Every structure is written in C-alpha cells, then in structure tokens.
Amino acid sequence: MKTGMLALALGLLMLRWLPALPPGGALLAMLVLALMLLPFRSYPLAFFLVGLSWACFSAQRALDDRLQPALDGQTRWVEGRVVGLPQQTVTGVRFELADGRLRKGRLPKRIRVSWHGGPVVNSGERWRLALTLKRPAGLLNFHGVDHEAWLLAQRIGATATVKDGERLAPARNAWRAAVRQRVMAVDAQGREAGLAALVLGDGSGLAPEDWQVLQDTGTVHLLVISGQHIGLLAGLIYGFVAVLARYGCWPQTWPWLPWACGLAFGAALGYGLLAGFGVPVQRACMMVGLVLLWRLRFRHLGLWWPLLLALNGVLVLEPLASLQVGFWLSFAAVAVLLLAFGGRLGPWSVWQAWTRPQWLIAIGLFPVLLVLGLPISLSAPVANLFAVPWISLVVLPLALLGTALLWVPLAGEAVLWLAGGALDGLFKGLALLAGQLPAWVPPEVPLAYWLVSLMGAVVLLLPKGVPFRVLGWPMLLMAVFPPRQWVPHGQVDVVQLDVGQGQALILRTRHHTLLYDAGPRSGPVDLGARVVLPSLKKLGVGQLDMMLLSHADADHAGGAAAVARGLPVKRVVGGETEGLPAFLATQPCTSGERWEWDGVSFELWQWAGGLEGNPRSCVLHVQANGERLLLTGDIDRAAEQAFLASPLAVPTDWLQAPHHGSRSSSSWPFVQRLAPTSVLISRGRSNTFGHPHPQVLERYQALGSRVYDSAEQGAVRLRLGAFVPATVARSERRFWREPLP
Known part of the structure; x- marks a missing residue:
C-alpha cells in the first residue's frame, strides 16, 4: 500500500513540470490503462496514472475557467x-x-x-x-x-x-470578516494587523517593513498560520483532557481518550477554518487527524506514513497546490524534522530538543530555498530559537483566548492588548537582528552543484554515527560558492527585465555591470526592490559600476533608490538630475562621453535642445565585436531628428524602441536610418497608453525587424558581440503559460 501511495503522490506532483497538458483522449486512455493494470497487481503504475490523470483533469478545468x-x-x-x-x-x-x-x-x-x-x-x-x-x-x-x-x-x-x-x-x-473587524478595532499596542495574521491567516494589514523583518529573520511562518499552530492547539486540548483524567477531574462516564482525540481534532479543524484552510493548514489537520486516529486505536503509526497520506490528501483535494511555494516549504520542513528525529538511539536533552531543530531545518531547507529562488535568512536559526516558543507559548494562546472573549465586555480587549504587547516586543527584537544580518539572495546555481548540495544536506541530517557524515558540509557549501559564469572578453550579457509599464536593463561585461533604468515605482509597489535588485543578485552582481537613469520619470527611475540601498553603486548618471533622491548624487549625462570596459565601447548622447522629461533622455550606445545596441529611453520625434545628425546614427543590430513603442516616437526617418535587426519593447500588458502603437509596429515589420515584447515574451536575454538570437523567459514551456505569439 505504501508503494501505491508513493506512486500516487509522484503522479500528482508530475503536474508541476508538464510543458503542456495531454488532450482529453489521452487522459481517458490513462484511466482505462490504470483500471486494466489493477487485476495484474501493478499497483504502482496504476496509482501513478490515476494521480497524473486526475491532476491534469483538474488543471484543465482551471485553464478552461479563464477569461475568454x-x-x-x-x-x-x-x-x-x-x-x-x-x-x-x-x-x-x-x-x-x-x-x-x-x-x-x-x-x-x-x-x-x-x-x-x-x-x-x-x-x-x-x-x-x-x-x-x-x-x-x-x-x-x-x-x-x-x-x-x-x-x-x-x-x-x-x-x-x-x-x-x-x-x-x-x-x-461573513463570520471571518466580522472576527477580523473586531480584532482590528481593538487596541493591541499597534499590532492589530499581526494578531489578525496570527488568528485568521490574513497578513494583508502588515506593513512592508514588517514583512521584510520576517523575511530577513526567517520567521514568516510564525505569522502565516502553519502546521505548527494547528498541532500546538490540538496538543494543548489533548493534554488538558489527559491531565483532567489523570487527576480524577474528568467525568468517569465519559471515556477520556475518545473525548481527548475528538476535542483535539475539533479544535484543530476549527482553527483551520478560522484561518482560511490553506495548504499548510490542510496538511496539518490531516496529519493531526491521522495521529489521533491511530492513537485512539493504540497502533504505532510510524514517521513517514502520516506525511505521505497528508501529501496525497492535499493534492487529491487540490492538485494545483504543487504550484505554490508554500506547499513545498511546508512539506519539506516536516520531512526534515522527521528525518532528523528518526533513527535516534537515545532521547535528546531539553536544550538539544530546543536548539537542534532550528539548525536542522536551516540545513534541510537550504537546497529547497535555492531551487525555489527564495532569499535565505542567515539569522533564522537564532531568531527562531526565541521566536518559536514566544509565539507558541505566549502570543498565540493570548491571541486565541482574546479573540474568543471579544464578545465579553473588556475581557477580550484586555487579553488582546497583552498579546499585542508581546508581539510588538518580538518584532522589535527581530528588527534588531535583521538590521545586523539581512536575508541573503544567492546567485544562480548550476543544476549539478545544486544536486551535490542537496545530497550534502541529507547527509548532515543523518544520525551522528553515520560514516563520513562530516563530508556533508563541503557538499552543502558547493551551492554557496558556485562557479561564476564569466562573460567572454569583448561581449556583453544584456537582460531586459519584465517590469511591466517601465524599463530596466542589466548590461554585464567580464568585470563590470551597468544598469540602464531601474524599473517603476507606484505608491508602495516598488519593482526596483521586487524585481531589479533580486535579479541583479541572482546574476551574481555584487556592485554596480554605473546606474544610468535615462530620465526622472517614475517608470524609469522609480526603483533607483531601492537598488542603491541594496547594492553599492560607484556612479549614478541621469538624463535629469532634478526629481531624483539627493542621496544618489546623480551626475548629469554628458553627450559624447566615451569609455571602454573589457573590450566593449560605450558612448552617451543627449539632445541639447531637450528641456525636460522625455526629450532629455540619456541615450546609450554600446558596441561589442561590431554588434551594436542602442538604448534610447523615452526620446520623442524631435529628439530622434536631432539624433540623426550625430555620428551614432548608423545601422543598429539591437534597438530599444523609444518610449515603449509610443506613437510619438519611432518616426520613419529614425527607424529607416537605424534599420534595426531586432527591437526591444518594455511595456505592461494592456496598458492604458496603448503601447506599442500599431503604426510603430508596422514600421519595424516593414524593415523585417524582429520584435521582442516583454508583455508577450517576458524578460529578454541576449549576448551582444556573439551575433546570436536572444532567449525569452516565456520560451520555457509550462502548461499554465500562454504560448508565444
């Protein structure tokens, strides 16, 4: 049976990597084949086919439900x-x-x-x-x-x-909404949003600064309801009934064990419903229910059987759960603890049981976080040492008790006030720790290095007596120091990021990095922090030699401050210096300035007649091994006309379409003179400005230019100087992505 359940899980998980869903006829054929295999006791293959066909069927229903x-x-x-x-x-x-x-x-x-x-x-x-x-x-x-x-x-x-x-x-x-409204209305020493996240799983009220502190310290799981909270509540209820029975305070006509198991599971299920019943909560409720069921029947459950059943239960109910990052982190964390606690010859001391799980989870989740592309908290083991018991034994009981007593005048408010104070003290301590040791965004790791790191983590989680266990450390650290992907001399690695209705391009030579525009910022949404800065770190960029901001508009320079705070920047140059943060110390764009990095030539141009805004955009011309790239910012027709009189107005291999392909730019004389082989357009899908304009696209198509549109193809990567086609992010097929046009 275990083999069949494992095969079922593999079939359900296979959905995550499918480039396309099989047609309905193929799904029906898989089900028929699975039924035909059952009489021959080929259970693993039959269960695998059942899991895969069910996952594909469910995913197809979700795709069919998309907007026409x-x-x-x-x-x-x-x-x-x-x-x-x-x-x-x-x-x-x-x-x-x-x-x-x-x-x-x-x-x-x-x-x-x-x-x-x-x-x-x-x-x-x-x-x-x-x-x-x-x-x-x-x-x-x-x-x-x-x-x-x-x-x-x-x-x-x-x-x-x-x-x-x-x-x-x-x-x-709308009882959940009513509970949240009551919680948010009380005075919890400024931590009402945190209590709402802890009680209801609603973290929307937390400030971005609070999320950053939680991410830097690896404690996000404490404010997003997880299995730990569900298991703790169930354990408290079970233990309370057991203690009452032990000291004769439980009615003897009621058998204590069934009541303890039933009340514990009811509490876990009720808390799960209050929290919205997400994937971690589903997994926790299933595992708690299985443990209590086996406890009720006095059978030894084992370690891995409940996890496997919970995994299958979650995926059968919602096969698309495997597309969520939280699904993998939730089950991986439990698997790490089972592997770490299993196979031990003797019990751990209280100190060991408190400290070791944090370090083991940090080791076990390291390769998981790497492959998911998530930041890694270096302070998480230390932060969780005091944060986990503080939340579990102080904040959570007070928050749940205060919420239950909200309908009792003054009682609930008083308890939630205490819970908020306890949570506020925790956040202040975590903020100090995060300020000293923020989260680390690791560079891209080759697959072979990641596999060795994964094996190293597994080896380190084994008991101490395992031979050569110490070799797990160098294996694990291979992913920390992966080989750097060097750009050949005389070439430039260019990445146009997908930042919606804005622009950001990363240019890397062998030893230097330039950022042309830093992405947009609108209110609290800063794509410089969300997209540009993490992308730079993923590429292994430790500092910027230059950040060139074409002009001061928010869609081009809005993310500059976030980038400058996250990475050292040697020099900032802007087409406009007004309107940019003073701490950037922006130098004005100097038309005609030239320099060379690693055999690649760079030159700036700016229209002297441009007074402000788009016409003042600083244009960058790059040449590598005779292949040219022209980045134009948001110059308009008048600036284009002036550019045609400059020595840079020569046929170009790669052109960034001025002003996102606006009708006010890409005039026919400009396009005809440059005759670009390929055109880069950075814009948001269905933007209100109508970029790119159909007439502009017709001009480029008339010249035979190939258009790379970020709204349709995602990020674009090219190697200037190698004379090879670009690659686009959407070329990696996944069944949920619409195919390339």
Missing part, C-alpha cells in the same frame, strides 16, 4: 459576491469576486479585483461593478516568482480594475 480572449481588456458591468477577506491597501482595496454574471458571455468563477481609491468592501456583500477585465498574467523573469502560476493555483480566472460600482446587498454569513 474576446473579453480581455474590455470594461463590462458585472454582478457578483465578495468572498474571502478583502485586503485594504494604501491606494484602495483588493478582493475576490465570485459567481460573477454578465448580460452576455461567461465569466470565470473567481475574479481578483483591485479598486483604487474605492470604499470599504466587506466579505459576503453583493456588488454591481464596472470592471476592466484582463486574462490572468504577471511579470515573467528568468529569476523570480511566476505570478501566472500563483493565480492558477488560486483558481483565479481573471483580474480586473474597478471603474465604478454600487453595493447591491449587505454581507451574509
């Missing part, structure tokens, strides 16, 4: 019900709309809605909204979170922004 292409970009009146917990943001509110109805056409079951400057929206309300609908999409870079996969895993079939709306009916049965 004909409705993409259209504004329609939609009636629907608000589900989940709406998230109040600095600029408005985000929520999910279910059961949306149109007069004509079909809508997905769930739509993720953003309402900038909108009113307070409560769970359970019915609204009539004028929505600008979009198919699920997200930024796609070579390193980073795949937002499109996340949306599919949440079964969100469309995103939308609100133009107008009216409330049709008040909330009904």
